[in-house]
Amino acid sequence: MDERQPAHVRLHAIVHGRVQGVSFRYYTLNRARELGLAGYVRNRGDGSVEVVAEGAPSDLDQLLSFLRSGPRPAFVTEVEASWTAATGGFSRFEVRY
Numbered sequence: 001m002d003e004r005q006p007a008h009v010r011l012h013a014i015v016h017g018r019v020q021g022v023s024f025r026y027y028t029l030n031r032a033r034e035l036g037l038a039g040y041v042r043n044r045g046d047g048s049v050e051v052v053a054e055g056a057p058s059d060l061d062q063l064l065s066f067l068r069s070g071p072r073p074a075f076v077t078e079v080e081a082s083w084t085a086a087t088g089g090f091s092r093f094e095v096r097y
Contacts, residue, residue, distance in 0.1 A: 008086035011060045013051040014044070015067050017077035024049050025095050027071040028063075035059040038090035042097065053093065054086040 015024070020043050028041045032053055037060065039053035053063055070076045 006085065007056065008054055008088070009057050009060060010039075010052065010054045010084045010086045011064060012082045012084065013053075013064065013067055014080040015049045015051065015070070015076055016047075016079070017070070018073075018075040019049045019070060020047055022071065022073040024070055024074050027074075028067070029093060029095055031066045032063055032093040035062055037063060037093050040090070040094050040096045042095065054088070054090055 025041045025043065028049070028051060032039065032041070032051075035055065037053045037055040039051070041049060041051045044050050051063075051067060053060060064079070064081055067081075068076060068079050
């Protein structure tokens, strides 16, 4: 591992498009858990989906790639992504309501 790269970081993503009512949160939950990430996914009132995930940068890159395409019934038009230092405030990945 590159010593200059932190072991864990946080990804905050807002996913726009047809992402509600198509099981987007549950596909995201499964993918994040497969990758060993911690955090949450939730629907937002404006029709978008918010994802906050912490873990290894390479695993978060894989999650971000998934978010950009989404599951088959979804249609993603845009993903706003930002990166910050991990806080370690999550013990697992979950769906929030």
